[in-house]
Amino acid sequence: MPELIQAVRGMNDILPPETYLWLYAEHLIRRVLISHGYQEIRFPIVERTELFKRSIGEVTDIVEKEMYSFLDRNQENLTLRPEGTACCVRAALEHGMLHNQVQRLWYGGPFFRYERPQKGRTRQFHQFSAEVFGIETPDIDAELIMMSAAILERLGIRSLCTLQLNSLGTPASRAEYRKQLVHYFQINKAHLDEESVHRLHKNPMRILDSKNPEMKSVIANAPKLIEHLDAESLEHFEKLQTYLKQAGLAFEVNPCLVRGLDYYTRTVSEWVSDKLGAQATVCAGGRYDGLVQQLGGKPTPAVGFSIGVERAILLMQQTDKTHKKDPGLHAYLITDSEQSFGAALKTANYLRAKVPGLKLMLHCGGGSLKNQFKKADKSGAQYAIIIGEHELKTRSISLKNLREDIPQQTLYQDELAEYLKLKISKK
Ligand code: ATP
Ligand code: MG
Numbered sequence: 514m515p516e517l518i519q520a521v522r523g524m525n526d527i528l529p530p531e532t533y534l535w536l537y538a539e540h541l542i543r544r545v546l547i548s549h550g551y552q553e554i555r556f557p558i559v560e561r562t563e564l565f566k567r568s569i570g571e572v573t574d575i576v577e578k579e580m581y582s583f584l585d586r587n588q589e590n591l592t593l594r595p596e597g598t599a600c601c602v603r604a605a606l607e608h609g610m611l612h613n614q615v616q617r618l619w620y621g622g623p624f625f626r627y628e629r630p631q632k633g634r635t636r637q638f639h640q641f642s643a644e645v646f647g648i649e650t651p652d653i654d655a656e657l658i659m660m661s662a663a664i665l666e667r668l669g670i671r672s673l674c675t676l677q678l679n680s681l682g683t684p685a686s687r688a689e690y691r692k693q694l695v696h697y698f699q700i701n702k703a704h705l706d707e708e709s710v711h712r713l714h715k716n717p718m719r720i721l722d723s724k725n726p727e728m729k730s731v732i733a734n735a736p737k738l739i740e741h742l743d744a745e746s747l748e749h750f751e752k753l754q755t756y757l758k759q760a761g762l763a764f765e766v767n768p769c770l771v772r773g774l775d776y777y778t779r780t781v782s783e784w785v786s787d788k789l790g791a792q793a794t795v796c797a798g799g800r801y802d803g804l805v806q807q808l809g810g811k812p813t814p815a816v817g818f819s820i821g822v823e824r825a826i827l828l829m830q831q832t833d834k835t836h837k838k839d840p841g842l843h844a845y846l847i848t849d850s851e852q853s854f855g856a857a858l859k860t861a862n863y864l865r866a867k868v869p870g871l872k873l874m875l876h877c878g879g880g881s882l883k884n885q886f887k888k889a890d891k892s893g894a895q896y897a898i899i900i901g902e903h904e905l906k907t908r909s910i911s912l913k914n915l916r917e918d919i920p921q922q923t924l925y926q927d928e929l930a931e932y933l934k935l936k937i938s939k940k
Contacts, residue, residue, distance in 0.1 A: 523628070523636025533839035534826055539621065541667045542641045542820065546619040549660050551643055554618045556597075556604040558625075562590040568599035568804055570775025572715040579626040593625035596774070598801065598817060599808070601644050606810045615647035621822075633792030633824045644817035646805070651749050654780045654800060654816050655756035661796050661818050662762055665784060670828040674784040674795060676763065679770035680750035681718075681777050682742045684803065690741040691717060697735055704731040721769045724791065737768040746779050753780060772797065776804040780816065788831055789824055796820040843937060844873045845889035849882050849901035857900045860910065860926060864898075867930040870937055873898070890915055895936075898929070 520526055527535055546553075562582050569575050581593040594600050597620055605611050605618070621641035628634055643660060645653050658676070665671040681687060694717045698705060705713070706728060709720045721732055742750065757764055764782075772781050781799035789795065798818025805813035846861050848854045861875045874892060876885050882901070889897040899911040899921075910929050913921045924932060 521636070523630035525635055525637070530839050531826075534829060535822070538668055538822065538825060538829060539641070542621070542664050542822075543619075545660060545664045545667055546641070546643060549617070549656070551617045551619045554601060554604060554620050555622075556600045556620070558594055558623065559591050560594055560600055560603065562592040564599050564603055564808070565592055565595060568602070568774075568776055568808060569596065570716070572712070573719070573775060575626060575774070579628055581625045581627060595626045596624055597622075597640065597642050597819065598644060598774075598776070598804070601642075601817075602805055602808050602810070602815070605646065606805065606808060611646050611805060611810055611813050613647075615645070617643070617645050619643045631791070633789050633821075633827055635823060639822035640819040641822065642817055642819040644815060646813055646815045648816070649802070649814040651753035651780070652756065654749075654753050655760070657798065657816060657818055658753075658757060658764075658782055659760055659762060661782075661784060661798065661820065664820060665796065665825075668825055668829055669832050669834045670786075670795075670825060673788050673828050673831065674786045675765065677767040677770050677783045677785060678750075678754070678764050679767055679781050680739060680742055680746055680779050681771065681781055681799070682738060682746040683778055686741055686743040686746060687718070687738065690736065690738050693736045693741070694718065694720075698731075701731050704728060716775070718771045722771045732769060735769075738771075739766070739768045749779055772799055776801040776807065778802045782818065784820075786824075786828060788828055792824060794821070795824040795828060842872045842874050842892050842894035843933065844871070844896040844898050845876060845892045845894040846873060846898040846900065847876045847882065847885035847889055848899075853900045853902060853905050856905055860898075860900060863926060864930055864933065867927075868933045868937060871933060896933075 562580070565580060566576055575595045580595055583591060585591055601618060601620065605616060610616055619642060621639070623637050623639050625637055627636060630636060643657060645657065662671060662676070665674055682690070695713060698709070698713055698717060698720060702710065705720065706723070706725050709723055709728065712719050721735065723732065770781055770783060777799040779800040779802065782797065783794045784796040785793040786795055787793065796818060798816070800814070800816040802814045805811070805815060846857055848857045857875060861873055865871050865873055874894070876888060886897060895914065895916055897913045897915055899913065904910055909923045909925055911921055911923050912929060912932070
């Protein structure tokens with residue numbers, strides 16, 4: 514026997530019944546995004562490697578060691594998208610969507626990073642994101658954060674998460690702070706791990722983001738960017754906080770919150786949970802006013818967030834909401850002859866079209882009526898629908914409630930549709 518071929522490490526299959534939870538979560542997320550007037554944008558999974566190098570930053574985990582890059586047959590250097598913001602900006606610029614316009618966009622799908630697979634961390638993972646272009650004021654930062662809260666709420670996991678905020682200021686205010694930070698870490702170099710020493714001159718702010726518990730106190734005592742913010746960034750940040758307070762959304766300011774990608778300016782936010790182990794962030798975002806220009810466009814303010822679906826699902830699995838379970842079939846249609854099967858094919862489609870939301874499975878593979886009844890019972894459906902020789906002759910359909918002791922009924926097709934409609938809407 515030939516050897517079985519297995520999936521690539523860190524790239525997980527998602528199987529039923531868990532796929533139900535995915536479908537459900539994705540449906541709810543899309544509904545929230547659409548309900549805020551955001552429009553979907555779709556772009557390819559593969560982009561030129563240069564796009565990510567130029568946007569994410571050369572000295573970042575992603576670009577240094579996490580990208581799936583390859584040469585295609587034409588020797589072009591391509592990369593499986595490790596994140597979506599750069600792709601979204603690329604697409605929006607390419608199609609002239611950003612000049613003098615406001616865009617509120619969303620997208621969702623798979624992303625790829627060569628990381629160490631563990632709970633809540635996979636090499637193919639899934640995100641839903643929102644990005645807004647053309648609005649500088651912090652009202653839009655507030656809207657986005659409220660929208661992320663609404664998503665978590667709808668998924669039933671909001672109470673498991675807390676919101677952290679910080680402001681990274683402008684590149685200019687950061688430059689001054691950066692000098693002080695490098696100076697501080699140089700004095701305390703003995704307390705830094707190898708990775709942080711490597712970052713010291715190239716990307717010192719990322720040291721603040723280190724999860725190494727041994728560096729906790731050296732990080733806690735480091736100078737705070739928030740104390741070096743320019744006046745406008747400070748005002749921007751304070752307004753955002755006022756809006757959120759007015760809206761009744763609780764948050765904490767975490768002065769050590771920086772983000773893994775270089776392009777952020779001003780607002781950064783994360784929803785974290787202590788129910789996820791080491792991978793605590795379920796949703797993250799921020800402002801990136803410089804990125805559009807960095808990618809060749811006119812200066813355009815921009816802000817967005819992404820929610821990680823794997824981690825959201827992990828949290829949903831820890832709640833006891835019944836929505837997690839596939840409610841199963843409503844009806845299972847069985848037949849007693851080849852002739853009645855042909856009619857059943859047609860009737861099944863008629864019923865599905867007439868009864869919104871009806872989940873009706875048609876029995877295939879033959880077998881005696883008795884056996885088919887057994888299958889109907891095992892399917893978990895509430896009803897068996899029977900189309901046999903007798904029903905064909907009388908142009909009627911029989912309905913048996915498999916879960917309650919009610920006599921079998923015989924109905925005309927349209928009567929059955931009405932009956933099912935009533936029963937399903939009550940559920
Ligand atoms: P982390 O701190 O977990 O490395 P990040 O800062 O690299 O996250 P972002 O690029 O901001 O993450 O992505 C946004 C969200 O996408 C994260 O908060 C997380 O929920 C999810 N995410 C990122 N990388 C992975 C991964 N490898 N596996 C699963 N989910 C991920
Ligand atoms: Mg990461």
